[in-house]
Amino acid sequence: MIAVAAVQSPEGAPNGAYFACKALRATLSKSGCADRWRAALPGSACYGCPIGRQHQPASAGSSAPPPQERRLTTCQRCGRSDLRIVHERGICISCYNRQRELIRGRNGKGFPPQKMQPLAEFSVATESAEGTITHHHVDARHLAEAAGVVAHARLRRLPIGERLSEKRPGPSIWSKSKGRFVVACPACSHAGLLERRKHDTLHHHCPGCEGRPHGPGWALAVARAPMMLLDVGGLHAWLAATKEELPPNRWNSTGFGCVHCRRGVLQALGAEDAGILVRCPACGEQVT
Known part of the structure; x- marks a missing residue:
């Protein structure tokens, strides 16, 4: 069960149990939350919300069926389900060990890894209830793995109301001078948005409208395909x-x-x- 912050009932409102809904940025009664959840249309903030589901009376019906999986049971990289899953990574213990060997440059016998395919860098975006976009950096074998890691492992650790998003840092355009696609600033259209990795997220900076960036680690942003x-x-x-x-x-x-x-x-x-x-x-x- 997800803990919600109880608040006093608004002035003039009927007596009942009220809480602060972060997804709607409003004060709702638990019964009103349950009513909104049952009537929610696909794409709305209330549709499929786990808090609205837990406020349902035991006998209430639902337009949104219950989830089929509450815990990750399949490796997002190789698809195996017979091995222990490292839930923070979204992969099985075998894939996790092979990745550690690739990072160290040697396997358990002291030789360089031969069969492990190098991982690619992916970016999967999430959007908070306030509309803030976070671009998550994931080292993965394919986009399906990267999306699964963010959905299963990272969303659980983010504030309530965080959702997957299709938004990109900016549009991708062709740069003749650099001979590659670059990311343009969504504010001023400057061709050459910069990015820097900090832990598991990507931060972006535009030298055109924000000036010279501070600190090390900034590089030309990579034009990546967004998750649909x-x-x-x-x-x-x-x-x-x-x-x-x-x-x-x-x-x-x-x-x-x-x-x-x-x-x-x-x-x-x-x-x-x-x-x-x-x-x-x-x-x-x-x-x-």
Whole structure:
């Protein structure tokens, strides 16, 4: 159960239990929160909200089905589910050990790793209830892993109301002088936004409208593809149209965030008897 901060009832409001809702930046009664959750439309702040779910009476129905997975059970990198998961990383203990060997430059026998593929750098954005965007830096093998790590591991540690986002630091444009795509400043359109990694997040600075940056570590921002948000029906139609083959009898992370709850990464499964199944493990939306 998620703890909420109890507050006094507003002046003139009916008696009841009230709390401070961070997602709406408002004071709500628990019964009013439950009513909003049941009536919430996909894409709204209340749809799939875990606080609204816990305020539901035991006998109440719900337009949003309960989540199918409360705890990560599958490695976001290799897909195995028979090994212990390092939840802070979102990967299994085997992938975690191989990554440590790659960082050290030697395996358990003292030789350089031969089979471990180098990891790529990805950026997955989240948005707070106040609209603040955070760009999370993830070293991963593919975008599906990076999105799963942020959704399963990092969102749990962020303030209530934090959601996945499609927003980028700025638009990507081609630079003739640098011979590559660069990130433009969304405020002044300066071609050459800078970025610096601090712990697991990326901070951005525009030399055009903000002047010279302070401190070391600044470099030209990398133009990265953002994570897309889709509904289960849209992803199902996409997979059916492209006839993409999926590993059978195993849920596979796709790298697309759920547009309904914005807290889960959509998963797909190829079943011989039922065709393609798509679901969101966070809010429980599913289509066959």
